[in-house]
Amino acid sequence: MSLKYAILGLLKISPFTGYDLSKYFKGSISFYWSASHPQIYRTLKTLLNEESVKQEVVTQEDLPNKKIYHITAKGSEELNKWLLTPQELPQVRHKFLLQLSFADNLDDEQLLDLLKEYKSKTESQLSLYKGHQSETVENLPANKKQKFLWKSILKNGLYYYEAELKWITEVINDYNKLSL
Amino acid sequence: MSLKYAILGLLKISPFTGYDLSKYFKGSISFYWSASHPQIYRTLKTLLNEESVKQEVVTQEDLPNKKIYHITAKGSEELNKWLLTPQELPQVRHKFLLQLSFADNLDDEQLLDLLKEYKSKTESQLSLYKGHQSETVENLPANKKQKFLWKSILKNGLYYYEAELKWITEVINDYNKLSL
DNA sequence: TTTCTCATGTAACGCGTTACATGATTAC
DNA sequence: GTAATCATGTAACGCGTTACATGAGAAA
Numbered sequence: 111m112s113l114k115y116a117i118l119g120l121l122k123i124s125p126f127t128g129y130d131l132s133k134y135f136k137g138s139i140s141f142y143w144s145a146s147h148p149q150i151y152r153t154l155k156t157l158l159n160e161e162s163v164k165q166e167v168v169t170q171e172d173l174p175n176k177k178i179y180h181i182t183a184k185g186s187e188e189l190n191k192w193l194l195t196p197q198e199l200p201q202v203r204h205k206f207l208l209q210l211s212f213a214d215n216l217d218d219e220q221l222l223d224l225l226k227e228y229k230s231k232t233e234s235q236l237s238l239y240k241g242h243q244s245e246t247v248e249n250l251p252a253n254k255k256q257k258f259l260w261k262s263i264l265k266n267g268l269y270y271y272e273a274e275l276k277w278i279t280e281v282i283n284d285y286n287k288l289s290l
Numbered sequence: 291m292s293l294k295y296a297i298l299g300l301l302k303i304s305p306f307t308g309y310d311l312s313k314y315f316k317g318s319i320s321f322y323w324s325a326s327h328p329q330i331y332r333t334l335k336t337l338l339n340e341e342s343v344k345q346e347v348v349t350q351e352d353l354p355n356k357k358i359y360h361i362t363a364k365g366s367e368e369l370n371k372w373l374l375t376p377q378e379l380p381q382v383r384h385k386f387l388l389q390l391s392f393a394d395n396l397d398d399e400q401l402l403d404l405l406k407e408y409k410s411k412t413e414s415q416l417s418l419y420k421g422h423q424s425e426t427v428e429n430l431p432a433n434k435k436q437k438f439l440w441k442s443i444l445k446n447g448l449y450y451y452e453a454e455l456k457w458i459t460e461v462i463n464d465y466n467k468l469s470l
Numbered sequence: 471t472t473t474c475t476c477a478t479g480t481a482a483c484g485c486g487t488t489a490c491a492t493g494a495t496t497a498c
Numbered sequence: 499g500t501a502a503t504c505a506t507g508t509a510a511c512g513c514g515t516t517a518c519a520t521g522a523g524a525a526a
Contacts, residue, residue, distance in 0.1 A: 112388055116388055127504095129504065129505050129506075142383070148508080151508090174504065175505075193389060194400065197386045199412065201324070202450070203322070203380060203381050204323065206377050206379070209295075209373060214439055216373055232379065265461075266454075270453060270454075273449045277446050309475095324514095329515085354477040354521075
């Protein structure tokens, strides 16, 4: 359901091909929303049927043809309606916490390994995230308000990873004290 | 895929009915993993076919019959294997951030309303979360290590909501400064 | 009398992932 | 030669939600 509006939102900023959209959903957007390319092409098809977008076919020499999608008036309307609808709080699917909640059968070393691995993964995710802040969505044409919003969104991710890192660091420390 | 192991993990602690399991996935576990009852019954069926669990039927007077599920040796083995497998980082589907990223068309008041609503939702979620920390999984029979793990998991949720609250508060403040 | 709890399930649909399928150009 | 980028799609499967379906007892 939300992917529809995510695509409409991007197309409102600028027309894109399915391939372009796909890149955005692999870039910095992926922190809060991701989508695979089959999903994108499928959703574009639905949007076409609903006449929320229209296609412009561009033939290219030496490269595959492009289908550039544009948002229609109807699409804009739907997007605006959705923008005013309050959304539910984020859903987290935290496999690592699930694992932790049943990990008491593991011996001390195995458990510590799991914890440490999670920490190092979080660390590298954080630096990766800091690194590609400047890419993708953020360098699309934007006004002052838009820029403020994008900065705020990036900050959310930052806070999230920092909280996660603080947490896992404390858990490892506390665990070491416990098993003394 | 993970639901299978979540169920096995719970059944390892104690035998349960589908209905019991369903309650856990609506309680404090739901912060990091949720499942609806059709999903649970479906997964139990699969686990039965794989012989990872077995059924004990209990007839009750004046109440519907129960099917109590027990983990088998095979189920335990599968669980242990999974417990040693490093999991990917959590996936967040953050509808509100998605909305924010396209919200620059809204006027100042509408945007502020969205932000404030998110803040109040986060606040009530936080207090709800603090409230039911003592329920559900946490009062199952547990050893020292198990209790440490559950406390750590609860702390993760706490940090998460606190970070989210800090973030939205700052965003609202910054936005008010901007639109002066 | 209406709602909640106990207790089990199916059907239909929609969302999301992985694999399959093609094919040229460019960069290492 | 091998991988990446550009560019589009389909097929199959699995995960997740909502609605449908039943039915008794207890509490408000």
